[in-house]
Amino acid sequence: MPEDLPKRKKTRGEIFFGPTKSTTRYWYFRVLNRFGSLDLVGQRHHNLNKDGVDKASSSNDDIGHLLTPAHQAAGFSLFDLFRIVDATDNFSLENKIGEGGFGRVYKGQLNGLPVAVKRCFVESSPERLSDFENEIKFIPRLQHRNIVTLKGYCIEGKERILVYEYMQNKSLDKFIFGPRTDWSLYWDRLFAIIEGIAQGIVYLHLHSGLKIIHRDLKLSNILLDSEMNPKISDFGTARSGFPNKGRRTDTVSGTYGYMAPEYSTRGIFSGKSDVFSFGSLLLEIVSGKRNGTWYSIRERKSISLHEYAWRLVFEEKNPKRLIRSSLRISVGGDAIPDGPDCGLRAHRAAEDPEDRPSMWDVVLMLHGGVAALSALPTPKQPARRYGGREQRPKFREVLANGHDWDKKTVTVLMR
Template sequence: MSATYGSQKKDSSISHQIHGTQMSGLRDVAYANSNIENGGSGCAMWFGDLIDIRRVAANGRDAYMQDVYIRMPASEQEEKDKQKMKVIVIVVVAIAVVFGVLLILYCISKRTNFREKLENNVMIDQDIEGQSEDMEVPFFTLATIVIATNNFSSYNKLGEGGFGLVYKGTLIDGKEIAVKRLSQKSGQGLSEFENEVILIAKLQHRNLVRLLGYCIEGDEKMLIYEYMPNGSLDSFIFDQTKAKVLGWSMRFNIICGIARGLLYLHEDSRLRIIHRDLKASNILLDSKMNPKISDFGMARIFGGDQIEGNTNRVVGTYGYMAPEYAIDGLFSVKSDVFSFGILLLEIISGKKNRGSFHLDNTQNLVGHAWKLWKEGRPLELIDTCLKGSVIQLEILRCLHISFLCLQQHHNDRPNMSCVVMMLHGESSLPEPKELGFFVGKKSTSSSKNQSSSTNEITVTMLEAR
């Protein structure tokens, strides 16, 4: 290191003089102001490599620290600026990438969270293999549904049940939909909602209602179905005015369509489904009066060779329940067969099973129909508005099939493949055994935890008089 000191009292050009007269072969790399002993002022200059810039001593006394000015090439400063810019760019890009990845993961997680929750919950108490396929059910935002239903206007209300309300809606593209809005107080909670989404998403049949999507946002849980312009079957057969629209040929077509839908659920779909709540209000009619089974909130999946199950929570509608299910919680495909038998009687008679047909109020439609059958007066059961259009042999065959479906022991009931063949065949049918279950004002209690939409049940054996 070389340093040169020069004195200056009033002439500020001393640094230039030193630069010109001393160490002319070296380039100055730094300089600093420096106190001079005689009271003047000057500067200290460094030439060559700048390896020591310690304080300069004057007459044995330490001088106070001075600012040091260092010369460096412009290219070196630019290089440092470039390095700083590179660091800044790298940091910014890294932060942006991390943020983007987190945002993508959040969106994916939010979109798939409900699907994974459905798949996890619905598999409780079930042992089914091969159900890992992703669901492809469109999601509808709450805002879309609010606009489609005109903010759930009472004018758009289609129906009401224990689960909540059903509204008609119209999407922006003009497509009509039916919105099933679950009540927060409904017994059909999130598990039933999830169950229905998964099941209907995997089932495709012309006699099953088609699910278009779902909405779960805040406290709202809604299912979006294809719109059925003619509503539910019960609104026709139990209404004396509208029942006249349904001639026998139309009713027989509805019976066969329901049977085909159940056959698909029990035997032809890749899942074996037990509906557990088959009834007139859960049969919807399209514009051509074709029936479609709906409401799979109570349904259960069977896998492999499983043919029956057991539950401590009996759900469904009394009056349609098989005796082994209502009393012991045992259900199987034969439980749905029993419900189908009840539905057959209601379509033929135009009367509800839970009505009273006896003076002591203990006999319902099943008991009344069985009594007429055993007394040789079955045609008295037929809906009065069908008198002119009924084909007696066909109506009697359907009545006979209903009794076979309503036998007390589930092993005595036919499966749905046999029912379909019997409906379309002409071969002789086996004689039905005694029927053993009906609803009345007297009821028996069960130790099972039961949940349903009506109140009382009675178990008895019916015998002809």
């Protein structure tokens, strides 16, 4: 679908935008909605009801069962499409601030305040529509400083739109891996971000009432507000109920490198799946390296961040070497707690998820909880999986950086 409506002369039987003024857009959509003659990109509707709405698409009433008094108490709103179009200047490229597998995100202005508007790709697959409904069902009922706020939604015709609070500092991966000539996120600030993420997950697992398992925790789903407070976002693949119990699904949705092995290979997930993902993103934050692979010229094979970290921490007994040099210099090295150790134990204490800590134990570890840390088994060397086989190759010094894994959320049907 094009980003903007074409700006060209009107021909007989067609209606197109002229000047991009709010009044012009408003009356365009009033005419569109009244007569049901055109959709958002100037194409004719074929299956319209008497109000000009596509009968094959859901209306706002279709998900009314998802809305509860908790949504109203949180100030959750149903937005008119005209307001969304006006707020984003007709989804202009100038206002586009991001794009993922779920949709495109635009900056907008509603009631004089900045907002983030996600225009969802619900026609690409049934899973995307389910993701959209999940966002509406879960986020407005979550009240925590480390969970993003969903202000409302819009459903008209084929449009599925979510409106969030605007996060001025974008996503955490932009800070960790973005092009920077200096390293302004010193350890105190980074540690506050790590702790905030952990507290947000503890809230989801234990205190939210919904008992939510996120299932797609990664740096790009951690947003930063104007004060660098982290907020967990993207609940499209989340599930509620009993994080302590493992459940099986035939549809695995997540991001490679962050998915726990029992989830990616057998479709079994629990709160310990989120613990694994947290360990992965913690290693990324501390090391400044992507959760992917590098190529070893000496062995002519790739090696993962998890293998690299395990060797430095548990075999060479030199965890400080894993910490990015600019961060190590900024705090003098000794001031950094056992972040790598905690990350590895959270990430892969063993292939058995029962041997991983809970997120509450992770919070204790981050604050020097020696008892919680020592109670866990030493992590085993990470297994490498290719074509269903496990390999545990010998470690060699990484001599060259290689490619990264795909960071988009993927959905796989388990057969």
